[in-house]
Ligand SMILES: Nc1ncnc2c1ncn2[C@@H]1O[C@H](COP(=O)(O)OP(=O)(O)O)[C@@H](O)[C@H]1O
């Protein structure tokens with residue numbers, strides 16, 4: 001006699017249905033879990049046994065077999081406790097088997113039979129909704145699950161409450177969708193940054209079009225400060241983006257108190273970050289920083305201090321917008337369409353070009369330091385700006401524009417792009433679509449960024465003289481399109497737009 005309960009396994013943000021089959025048979029007393037369980041799943045039987053004991057139930061002295069089908073999909077995580085416990089309860093005839101058929105079940109059990117929160121509830125709930133199933137999840141995750149739309153959800157506090165509901169003795173109500181409590185945003189205002197007009201302008205363009213930006217300058221010139229102003233000028237997430245990002249954060253367990261994310265992600269991993277923590281993977285497969293920064297910003301401060309292999313592994317995701325993580329028996333893919341903002345000193349001492357301060361190893365030390373960023377990596381950075389030391393006169397000057405003013409301009413430019421790309425939507429595009437200029441492909445650019453004749457001449461000449469790559473060519477066009485969008489969005493790009501975009505390419509470092 002076999003009892004069945006539906007649950008899921010996660011492969012990237014893809015959700016695979018898993019069938020938990022429980023059999024109680026005569027034979028030698030044993031309790032086995034099969035079907036590629038990892039350590040957390042294998043330990044599940046101890047938690048399940050203890051939780052049932054807390055309800056005054058003991059497992060029958062028979063041969064208990066739990067099969068997690070399909071057997072070739074690896075099962076990771078602690079969310080299998082609850083489906084296994086329900087399967088056992090059904091096989092023991094404590095609850096009716098047919099009651100469970102329509103549910104997808106996830107939850108971790110504590111020894112006292114309370115149900116603890118687990119990761120990945122949002123994608124699991126979306127999966128349940130798409131398959132006309134209902135969902136059973138921990139109480140703490142109910143608010144998150146409710147965002148998946150109009151599906152039936154049970155979010156019990158403990159196993160007893162769930163059993164009572166299934167038996168009809170105590171009815172639970174559906175949880176309501178909660179917004180994450182993210183706390184107040186504490187970021188400096190752009191008005192606090194003195195001088196650095198070029199860098200501020202570049203930051204605004206980068207924010208408006210989603211472009212990658214590298215700031216190079218001596219220590220204490222305000223590079224980290226400028227980057228930390230960015231969340232204050234970026235537009236909030238659209239509902240579609242919020243759902244995408246929240247799915248990833250749900251899997252990583254970083255959603256704010258069980259609600260959806262509203263604020264555009266801004267991730268700033270330390271330069272000691274390991275490759276798995278940045279790209280994803282590790283012992284238990286989890287999204288990395290670049291995926292947590294999906295639809296938002298990845299800020300890498302002191303860029304050359306990151307391990308070379310870590311930096312190079314960013315190249316592929318920067319082009320494709322996905323992080324591919326190799327596992328023993330599969331490749332797992334997480335979305336990772338992030339905007340890279342980076343900062344670095346021009347050399348180790350940081351004072352390259354300042355005769356009073358620079359060290360005696362110039363220019364060797366600068367060349368060595370900058371060589372840590374490879375050519376292909378530099379090529380992917382649309383804008384590179386100098387952030388020189390602040391002049392005393394600038395420090396005394398009046399404050400410049402506030403973040404609110406800049407943010408309004410950025411918001412307008414983003415709205416223009418959103419409307420434009422809605423018209424250029426590709427047939428049958430099931431991906432995330434294009435929403436900012438930085439993601440437009442070559443063919444699309446031909447349509448949305450036609451050039452005036454002298455603009456074209458300037459761009460072609462610069463390509464030849466500066467030996468720019470084809471990739472650089474398109475990146476310059478994208479930046480120029482954003483500059484034009486901030487400038488009232490003329491349909492045809494002029495020489496001024498191209499010249500400004502070119503000025504952010506390949507700063508002279510020495
Ligand atoms: N342009 C600036 N305007 C106002 N304050 C600045 C500026 N540049 C640096 N500072 C001050 O110096 C501190 C350190 O700056 P920071 O951004 O960390 O420098 P960097 O990252 O370039 O080494 C900031 O917290 C701020 O107080």
Ligand SMILES: [Mg+2]
Pocket residue numbers: 223224225301343
């Ligand atoms: Mg800094």
